[in-house]
Amino acid sequence: MPELPEVETVRRGLAPTMEGARLERLELRRPDLRFPLPRDFAARVEGRRIEALSRRAKYLLIDLEDGATVIAHLGMSGSFRIEAGAATDMPGVFHHERSKDEKHDHVLFHLERQDGPVRVIYNDPRRFGFMDLVNRAELDDYPAFRDLGPEPVGNRLSADYLATRFADRSQPLKSALLDQKVIAGLGNIYVCEALWRSHLSPTRKVSTLVTKTGKPKPELTLLASSIREVIADAIEAGGSSLRDHIQTDGTLGYFQHFFRAYDREGRECLTDGCGGTVERIVQSGRSTFYCRRCQK
Numbered sequence: 128m129p130e131l132p133e134v135e136t137v138r139r140g141l142a143p144t145m146e147g148a149r150l151e152r153l154e155l156r157r158p159d160l161r162f163p164l165p166r167d168f169a170a171r172v173e174g175r176r177i178e179a180l181s182r183r184a185k186y187l188l189i190d191l192e193d194g195a196t197v198i199a200h201l202g203m204s205g206s207f208r209i210e211a212g213a214a215t216d217m218p219g220v221f222h223h224e225r226s227k228d229e230k231h232d233h234v235l236f237h238l239e240r241q242d243g244p245v246r247v248i249y250n251d252p253r254r255f256g257f258m259d260l261v262n263r264a265e266l267d268d269y270p271a272f273r274d275l276g277p278e279p280v281g282n283r284l285s286a287d288y289l290a291t292r293f294a295d296r297s298q299p300l301k302s303a304l305l306d307q308k309v310i311a312g313l314g315n316i317y318v319c320e321a322l323w324r325s326h327l328s329p330t331r332k333v334s335t336l337v338t339k340t341g342k343p344k345p346e347l348t349l350l351a352s353s354i355r356e357v358i359a360d361a362i363e364a365g366g367s368s369l370r371d372h373i374q375t376d377g378t379l380g381y382f383q384h385f386f387r388a389y390d391r392e393g394r395e396c397l398t399d400g401c402g403g404t405v406e407r408i409v410q411s412g413r414s415t416f417y418c419r420r421c422q423k
Contacts, residue, residue, distance in 0.1 A: 129201045131279065131312035132361035134185050137207060142180045144209050144245055145189065145238065149176050154235035160251060161202060164234075165260040172197065172260065177238075183266070184275055184312035196263045198271075202255030211245040234258065275311040279358045284310060286343035286351040293333035294341050301329035301410055310354070316389050317357050319416050323388035324353040326398070328422045329408075329415045388416045396421060 129137075153169040165171070175191040182188060189197040199205075234249040249256070261269055276292075277283035292309050303309055304318045322329050327336075327350055336347040343351075387397050392407040396418035403420030 129185065130314035130316055130361075131182075131185055132317070132358060132364075134187055134201065134312075135182055135362050137201070138180050138182050138187055141187075141207055141209070141247065144211075144240075145177050145180055145236070145247060147177065148238040148240045148245070149174070150191070150236060151239045151244075152237040154237060156233050156235070160205075160233060160254050161200075161257040162259075164258060168258075168260060171195065183272055184278070184307065185314075186271065188266075190263060194263050196261055196266060198259040198261060198269070199249070200256050200258075202251060202253065202257070204253040205249060205251040205256035208248050208250065209245060210248065212243065228252075274308050276307065276309045277311065279310050279313045279317075279354050281355075284351060284355060286348040289347055289351055290337045290341060290343040293347070294337045296334050297332050299329060299410060300327060300331045300333050300336075301415055303333045304354075305411075305413070313354065313358075315413050315415075316386075317354070317361060319389040320357045320387060321350065321353045322417060322422060323398075324357060325350040326422050328419075329410060329417050331423070388418070391416055 150172055151174070153172055155164060155169060158164060172191060172195065175193055175195070178190045178192050180187065180189055185200065187199040187201075189199065191197070231250045231252045232248050233251055233254070236247040236249075238245045238247060249258075259269075266272055277288065289309075293303065296303070301318055301322065304313055304321070305315065307313075319329070325346065327346060336344050336350070338344060388405055391405040394405050396403040396405055398418065398421045401418060401421040403418040405416055405418055408415050408417075
């Protein structure tokens, strides 16, 4: 499942093409993806100008001029590609073959820009993604967004905030960080990487990071900054591109080449002077990678 940096990479790849363009036609080649497409979807968006592309957690948001917002989720294998005239994508060094079978091109945005027409195509072989249409003013009440915590970027995610969520709780640290009600959009890969950076064990009880007076301990301050930094680094690298994820120009992100814990089972820990070995354990059905020697 694409994580936040992957979705942010897609947003940044689409924004220069889609923002400011007019959606002349929405071509729907099937009535559903993971769920049925919105009723009268095409009629409700055609002719509208695209004001902005944004993101909430792992969801892409396409804001239209009439106050409506298209919500798009990539699921397991969803991706967008851009076609402008005879122009073709120029994949980078980390090229990943994506589906070119038109039967997997399910939703086509036919756009009109000042420099000519362009198509943005949503392709999804497994059809685990979905699209919905809501009023922008009602986004906070949308079921997927209603209880989301703060984004793992910016200053809203602070040690003080985490202390309020962790105090008097015995939950393992990793499972708490994966709770979308605590932090929105933070997934398995980047939790493992942030815990490695902050030298914290994924099995540690969250309450041990908070003082008796409810204040964050120094370890929690380091964790908050590590989360923000690992997400920023992954976005800068274009995401991790594990399995199906690709950027909108057909290239892969390359953060996976900078993993320090995730998927490094049996390899030497990269913490200076540690000398330990990265282990793999299973927590709540998910693989966790960490070094028992330096992560306490």
